[in-house]
Amino acid sequence: MAEDLLIASGTKSEKYSSILPQVNALIDGEEDLIANLANIVAALKEQFGWLWVGFYLVKKNELVLGPFQGPVACTRIRKGKGVCGTSWQNASTIIVPDVEAFPGHIACSSASKSEIVIPIIRDGKVTAVLDVDSASLNEFDETDQHYLEQLVASIKFE
Ligand code: SME
Numbered sequence: 001m002a003e004d005l006l007i008a009s010g011t012k013s014e015k016y017s018s019i020l021p022q023v024n025a026l027i028d029g030e031e032d033l034i035a036n037l038a039n040i041v042a043a044l045k046e047q048f049g050w051l052w053v054g055f056y057l058v059k060k061n062e063l064v065l066g067p068f069q070g071p072v073a074c075t076r077i078r079k080g081k082g083v084c085g086t087s088w089q090n091a092s093t094i095i096v097p098d099v100e101a102f103p104g105h106i107a108c109s110s111a112s113k114s115e116i117v118i119p120i121i122r123d124g125k126v127t128a129v130l131d132v133d134s135a136s137l138n139e140f141d142e143t144d145q146h147y148l149e150q151l152v153a154s155i156k157f158e
Contacts, residue, residue, distance in 0.1 A: 031158075051109065052112065055068065
């Protein structure tokens with residue numbers, strides 16, 4: 001697929017319902033993980049305009065920065081540290097309405113106000129996390145969790 005994305009307006013659900021099939025079409029048939037992660041974050045950034053969206057990959061028992069869109073970010077996060085490291089440790093999605101109220105939050109950008117982190121679990125182990133930051137408070141809710149968990153489930157990890 002080498003076409004422009006169709007960018008939807010409307011409710012959050014309408015935006016996800018429009019962009020997710022396009023993302024699946026982008027990654028279908030491509031086996032390279034980095035290429036797929038790069039296109040996923042580009043598509044999400046274009047649809048939603050979030051401050052930062054990217055992946056951290058588990059490598060040698062640390063989270064290491066992967067493909068992302070947005071301001072430069074910290075490259076390594078240890079298990080249990082920050083929102084990402086906590087999501088990894090608990091193997092569960094974390095929604096942070098106000099990053100300043102999350103103990104141990106790692107501020108990669110002072111413009112980030114709220115955040116959602118989705119763990120990617122394969123064979124019972126977290127292999128990566130998807131991290132999304134917004135410049136607005138209270139950006140993320142169960143709708144984001146639902147669709148983003150659905151999205152990461154369709155990524156093929158070798
Ligand atoms: N805020 C994250 C760190 C990653 S940046 O937001 C891109 C955290 O607390 O884990």
